[in-house]
Amino acid sequence: MSSIRNVAVVAFIVVLGGATAFAASLSFAGGSLGMASTSTPRCTNAGLGQIQNLSGSNVVSVTVSNLPAACGNATLQVSLNNTSTSSGGSATVPAAGGSVTVTLGTPVAMATTEEIDLVLTGP
Amino acid sequence: MSISSGRLALVVAVVIGALAAQVGLIAGLNLASQGLTPYRTCVLTATPAATTSVIDASVRQGSATSNFGTATTNNVATGSAQNRRLYIRFDLSLCTPAIPATATVRLATLRMYATGLPASCRTVDAFSVTANWTEAGITWNNQPFGTAINNPASGSASNSFTIGTPAGCQNLTNNAYIVGAIMTADVAAFVAGTATNFGWMLRDDVEGSTSTITSTFSAKNLGTASQAPQLVVTYVNVP
DSSP states (O other), X not given: OHHHHHHHXXXXXXXXXXXXXXXXXHHHHHHHHHHHHHOOOOSOXXXXXXXXXXXXTEEEEEEEEXXXXXXXXXXXEEEEEOSSOEEEEEEEOOXXXXXXXXXXXXXXXXXXXXXXXXXXXXX | OOOOHHHHHHHHHHHHHHHHHHHHHHHHHHHHHTOOEEEEEEEEEOXXXXXXXXXXXXXXXXXXXXXXXXXXXXXXXXXXXXXXXXXXXXXXXXXXXXXXXXXXXXXXXXXXEEEEOOSSOEEEEEEEOOSOOOTTTOOTTXXXXXXXXXXXXXXGOSEEEEESSSTTOSBOOSSEEOOOOBOXXXXXXXXXXXXXXXXXXXXEXXXXXXXXXXXXXXXXXXXXXXXXXXXXXXXXXXX
16 A cells, blocks of 8 residues: 555646646646737738849849848748748848848859748747 | 565656656756747749740730740830739749748748839839739730739839839839839738739839830740749748
């Protein structure tokens, strides 16, 4: 019987610890969880203008505009894919927002269809 | 004394459940705390000249039965029996990856390279086309919007921009892509499936002027990538 009691006590403590940790982080993490699905804290929801800058027929950089000041100092990562080749780069958004040009690691041939992924991290 | 296997299984299940809950909370915390702002953009470009994913053609009132689908320039013009309209369509289904019907379109910009600006500042209206047309077949006489000038009414335009050399005009720099042709609402409807994508028709806001006034844009058939018509669609999958 003592063995059963010991196991039960240990299990109770472990579970209680988990529950305590759960409760301790619930108010903070619960809010974060909600934001992750409906209102993840972003610096902007605006439409961002994008212009591909060419050298010949190759895209060498992408200029992203319409960045609000709320995105100032954020890191902007750009990835461009022309369905056969991809390249990327990153740059820091000016403190006042505006526009920023991200140079691609390697030029990508301009094609009929291209995908550009933008991710602003921070500020 | 040994613990029964049933009780042991119950204890293990409860402990695992508690741990899983904690892991889930941590995962949620990391995602939200990074402050990510992801956008995806589909860029459709009328290149190479032989592509069929973009079709463009001008129609000319002065050559009402002729097709200009292979011309290297497109025009928008107002004049006495010399009006010209520009039709253009981008095949959004070619976006790779496909834009989900549930996506939120944040910005859709029609970009055309201007090579000839009028001396007066003109307003150009862009209308969502409501019937099919082909690049090789469209003429002034069979265009979807008919031959009546100033039709449809300017008030039903999806958007407008101004072009011309006078100061204050929105597009006053020659040999540059125009700005201001924002077609977000139309593209959102195309993506959502609430409207069919037959492209756009661009015409002068006031057709039928006494003197002919023309804006010129590079066409797909020019075959110059740096001047090719483009549609840039930025969207998010989560509002």
